[in-house]
Amino acid sequence: MGLRVELFARIRRDARVKGFSIRALAREHHVSRRTVRQALAAAEPPTRRIPARTAPKLDRIRAVIDQILTADLDAPRKQRHTAQRIFDRLVDEHQAVISYSTVRQYVKARRAQIAIEAGRAPVEVFVPQEHAPGAEAEVDFGDVYVDLAGVRTRCYMFAYRLSHSGKAVHRVYPTCAQEAFLEGHIEAFNALGGVPTKHIRYDNLTSAVTKVIYGGGRQRVENERWVLFKSHYGFDSFFCIPGIEGAHEKGGVEGEVGRFRRNFLTPVPAVDSLVELNDQIRVWDEAEDRRRISQRLRTVGQDFAVEQPLLAPLPLEDFDPGLILTPRVDRSSLVTVRSAKYSVPVRFINRKVRVSLRATEVRIFDGRTLIAKHPRTVARGGQCVQLDHYLEVLRIKPGALPGSTALAQARESGAFTPAHDAFWAAARKTDGDAEATRELIDVLLLHRSMDARDVIDGITAALRVGAVSADVVAVEARRVASESNTGWVRPDCHPGANADVLEHRVVSLTQRRLADPAAVIAGLPPDKRPLPSVAGYDDLLKFRAQPSSIPPSKEQIS
Structure with missing residues (x-):
């Protein structure tokens, strides 16, 4: 095509500048007069028509192949015809004289067309979507490994992503239970300063969903505490199609989990506590404002600056994300929570207390009074004991310390x-x-x-x-x-005076x-005072009255 474009340009230039006739132009450029007429008619060479190739052998069996592929739509997935099986049947049942490659190419192209014509597209078609600022967000959990105090530990990363700007919040927790699920939302809402006005997209996490109603579309039975949480913050939930088929419905956060894990948690981070790791993650999240997603012209931070004022405001009251339990304090002044033990002051022995089990800490209350707070222990059978809780009893039993x-x-x-x-x-x-x-x-x-x-x-x-x-x-x-x-500072000393004197x-x-x-x-100066003496008190004994041997009379007593 490139050579023909240059040829047409030379023909048109000679006709314009030199005034050559069609015959002269054909002679000058060694082409036919038909080609000269085409060049003078249009600057772009006409496309060459490729004649349709006929396949007389295939034409005789097209209907048979189409019938087989149509029947496969209702057959079990693992018992559908392959191209080889169709070829074998054509040879055995219809005595077709045709090559396998011809059958394979036709089956490959025609299978998808038949499925689309029947309304059963074999390949999921994604339709690009627009997300209004401040309207939607997506949430997911992903596995991560952390070298926690020298021990490689499996943890869970909560990821929350605004659909419009792509601004994301990440936190790592020792569990993916409901307390971590709720705490991650609260962290994200507070970090971003608002709540989406339309909905948040989820898969069927057990932290929110009690039962998936199959055949009921997107209907779910949500657990009571999750409904209370949504009502408190004022947002709705959007549940994706169960299984891998619905992953694309929140593809932004699905890809976000893997991207963040590859870029920031590889190699495996080594920290003393998850608090330390999450503090570092907050810094990384802030640095992400300078990132551009795909081919966007604006950065994440620039899009978020537009989106943030459109988020719904946070409620005035806080929500306790902890799971509420009421264990009894045992004789060791310990309460058992999820197979781990935590200490409380000894004065609460044999009493029931209220425990708020959170993702990273355990808070213990007596009524509304906080009496103990511990980091959450993830080890089964672990203990978290504070010395301060036992000081009163140790003062009585010092040998136990x-x-x-x-x-x-x-x-x-x-x-x-x-x-x-x-x-x-x-x-x-x-x-x-x-x-x-x-x-x-x-x-x-x-x-x-x-x-x-x-x-x-x-x-x-x-x-x-x-x-x-x-x-x-x-x-x-x-x-x-x-x-x-x-x-x-001592009033009789100026700064630096007697600096070399140890006082x-x-x-x-x-x-x-x-x-x-x-x-x-x-x-201290030497003590030159005499030793104390009680001689003066001995002298006073001389003046003590002597007791009489004759008892006093009644008149004397009166």
């Missing part, structure tokens, strides 16, 4: 620091095991009303002067807290008494 699970977990989590261990060891040297443990427990009780850093600073100051008393720790902790809050706020009289009397301990 060294081998307790609560102490072991406190050490592992870092709540029980080396400073606490040092205080405990120093106290045992002077007070014995039982009294030292009680002093330690009194120090641990300070954490309920004071900042942990201030208490540790108070322990350090007390140990520096050999004072193993919870009262001293409390005094020093309050001093540190007041100085950090008000910037307290102790606490003075241990016990240390001074046990040390060399001639030494000056902790900045």
Whole structure:
């Protein structure tokens, strides 16, 4: 075609510039006069007509093949004719003289046409859709693996995607149960600042659907808590066709799960907790605003800026996504939730409490009062125990502390620091095991009303002067807290004065008494006062009245 276009252009130029006749142009360019007339009539060469190829052998058996393919529409999927089987039947039953390749090519083209003519398209046809800003969103779960505190753990990624802008929110949870499903929605609504006005698309997740009504179109029986959640936030749900056939109806989020997993969770992330991972995912989600989807001219962030004001506002009241349970506290001050145990203060033993089981944490209430909060334990039979819940009983039974699970977990989590261990060891040297443990427990009780850093600073100051008393720790902790809050400086010192002098706020009289009397301990001068004496009190005994041996008379008594 390219050479003929250039030839036509030269013929038309010579006719225009040189004024050649048709005969002269044909002679000049070595073509027929018919070709010259075609070039002068139109700049574009006419397309060459390819004659239709006849297939007399195929024409005689077309109807037979069509009949077989039509019958296959109602046959079981695994018992339909292949091209080879059709060819064999044509040869055996109709004595057809035809090649296999001819039958195969015809079957390949004609099978789809017959299905479409019968209204049973073998290939799903996708019709491009437009999604109004702020109207629709899609939700799905996907599996991900995380090296959680050194252990490879299977987790679940919740993905929420606005259909118009493609703005997505991702969170990783240890479970895909309803509490994670609801918490993921709340995180997404809060992160995006609104709720879709039309609907959110789902597949048939058990977190929302109790029963799929087959033959009833998209009708579903939704569970009660999910209906309550939808009513609270004011949106409707759109359920896709069950199975793989309905995956395209929320294809945006289906592809989003895999894309995010490949781009951000490969290689397998190694974190200490899912809280740390989700904090990093929030950063990644924000960076996604600069991404362009497919051939769009605008970025995700630019489209979301248009869409966000059109979302429905969030309700004023929060919704508790946790599963509500009412277990009884056992004699170990533990409640059992989903095969895991969590501690509560010992005063609630043998009482029923209310538990809100969330995706990442467990909250325990006495009525409306929050009495304990734990990270959720995914290990079957696991325990999450807080040392603070047992302090009152440990003060009565100090011997139970060294081998307790609560102490072991406190050490592992870092709540029980080396400073606490040092205080405990120093106290045992002077007070014995039982009294030292009680002093330690009194120090641990300070954490309920004071900042942990201030208490540790108070322990350090007390140990520096050999004072193993919870009262001293409390005094020093309050001093540190007041100085950090008000910037307290001694009025008689300018900044930097006596910077090389080590000053102790606490003075241990016990240390001074046990040390060399001639030494000056902790900045105290030598004590030159005489030892105390009770001789003055002995002198007073001389003036004490002597008892009489004769009993007094009645007149004397009166």
